[in-house]
Amino acid sequence: MSANTYQLSQEDKKFVGLHIFFAVLALSIGTLFGPLQALEHSGLDLYPYLQPLFKSYYQGLTLHGVLNALVWTTFFITGFLTLVVIVGLKRELRYPKLNRVGFWTMVVGLVMAAIPILLNEASVLYTFYPPLKAHWAFYLGLTLVVVGSWIEGYGFFFTFAAWRKENPGVRSPFIALAAVITMGMWQIATLGVAAEILTMLLPWSLGLIEGTDPQLARTYFWFTGHPLVYFWLLPAYISWYGMLPKQAGGKLFSDSLGRFAFWLFFLLSVPLGFHHQYVDPGVPAGWKFLHALLTYSVFFPSMLTAFTVIASLEYAGRQNGGKGLLGWIRALPWNNPSVSAQLFAGILFFFGGISGLANASYNVNLVLHNTAWVPGHFHLTVASAVTLSFWGISYWLVPYITGKKLLNEKTATWANWLWFIGMIIFSNAMHVLGLLGAPRRTPLGLAPYIPEEWSGHLLRVGIGGSIMFIGAVLFVVTVARTAWSKKAEPAEVEVPVAEAIHDPQDTPQWLDAFKPWLIGTIALIIIAYGPQLVDQIANISLNAPGGKVW
């Protein structure tokens, strides 16, 4: 079986490794600010000691959000998917230079956006809502990161098309198709933020236009903002469906349902952005309700994923000798840090899914909007389901590209456990605070309106955040030592690719064809977004000049 696994060339390993290097670098810096925010909530404000290097809580929060949610994810995803496409299709990239151009465009964009943030010229948080006015280099840098990711996506599409030509009548390999679906969705989704930046924010920050239309900007932003979540999540799902079953000692339970779930994500990820705008004054309630129903429908493929992934794990556990209704859980290889990271990711995602469904539930959002519940929620999704899965992937990927054994499993296991336990404490406290009315994005130590009943939970935010931070340090130490320490032993590492229980050739053809799904997706976006976009653009008022208020 191992002979079947296609090997990346040395150049491609290096290329993937560069992605991971920038991703982990971003995570290392971005995560430094996590405990600063968490401890501030507990009454220990360390920001005054960082003067004049870092000016404020908000600058730190901007670095935390941009580097972790946007950079760590995007660089890791493009790198990981490069490997997935090559290994999945068992062929080289069709135009390797194109992918290199995409990658270095992302790096240039990253540097360009980072400079104004570090100079406190772009402390606008990672949603950069106008008319908070950042330096133009911030907007241009973000644009280049997105454009670079598009170009890397084109590289995947050309490679996939070339494989199709070479393999007529063969079902595409699941993981490669899933990677291409993810990047395809991303191309459509990012049109919103591209329109926001290119037609409004960039000309405004350059002084070419006087003001912005903040409501229209939000509509553009959330056109991208929610599918962004699936852009983070789907690569983790690729690992859960296509790799984790093999690592756990089993097979993928259903190839067709895996594909079906990915196509549903392709179809439904975009036309539901108004569920982030339930309390916006400029969007009619009826459209918000429609998007609520569409958001519910995108919950369905996640429910399918839960079943297929857990069933694959149950199959693995029973192959390992696990008995009884739930005894197979203990028979999973919990001592493999790559597996345990992803199992923890899944457990935390259960709760992230629940709190996300509450956010998405139209008027229920009145209880939660802009409260601490929201960061509590997305730390269970992007910072748990996604981040812990990426850690788990890193534990075999870094050894694979460096040709060295993980140094070592012990520190990796501790990293997972600390992140898991810290996250439970932190996110539970944040959810409770949100229900009690605590706002997000606020240094609560400075707020004059804090009731006594919040204090115990605020303390738990600091405790949980600090535990998580130790876990993150251990993760970075583990991958850095694996890559660079002289102690790391050489090792032959394989890319884990799971087989399906049923032959993929039995998968029906409509689950392996882009055209019907692409047409359906565009039609659904036009129905769900068309009238409101036309209306809001026709009534545009660029009358909010805003400015730098930090």
Added chain:
Amino acid sequence: MSDKNQEFHPKGTLTILIIFVLTLILLWGSVYLILLNRGVTI
């Protein structure tokens, strides 16, 4: 494909998912009740 694979019934999976659904109803329901308690907005 072996018969052994055909016989695999993911009973444990369904058990976990039923527990998940009950938790979901409980937690979502409690937020929904907070909403109802805090009164109307029109």
Added chain:
Amino acid sequence: MSTKTSMHIDPYERNWMIVSIVLLLGFATAIAVAAFAFGIQVPSPEQRVDPRTVAESGPWAEPGLRELSPGKYEAYILARTWLFQPREITVPVGSKVTFYVTSADVQHGFKLQNTNLNVQVIPGQVSKLTITFDEPGDYNYICTEYCGNGHAAMFGTVHVTP
């Protein structure tokens, strides 16, 4: 090459799909009932204003409470860096108050604690929701959207007198 058009679905998974769909339909019904039968609604477009002049003319030039009839009020609130105008309003218990909130500069949030009044405040737009105060006490309204350096201190209070 397979010519099958139907996917193979395990019976357990089929049952799970049915459970999922029923569950989501149940939630959808619950939110629809709360919105359309009980009247817990989200804001809809009210009017557009010019944020550059909204503090100089019109109802937000003199923000505050207006009594429409006994027990019925309108509250015009102007959010700006970094305060709400007015900072306080006082109404008797049982009052029904319609809030009209807008911003003179950047985005803000307006969340009235322990009620369902929670809106995004966007320059150029007016956020409108109505609340009835059934319990006496002090209700803080706090800014829930990052709006610059003074954000954490931005709040006001509704005094509901017995």
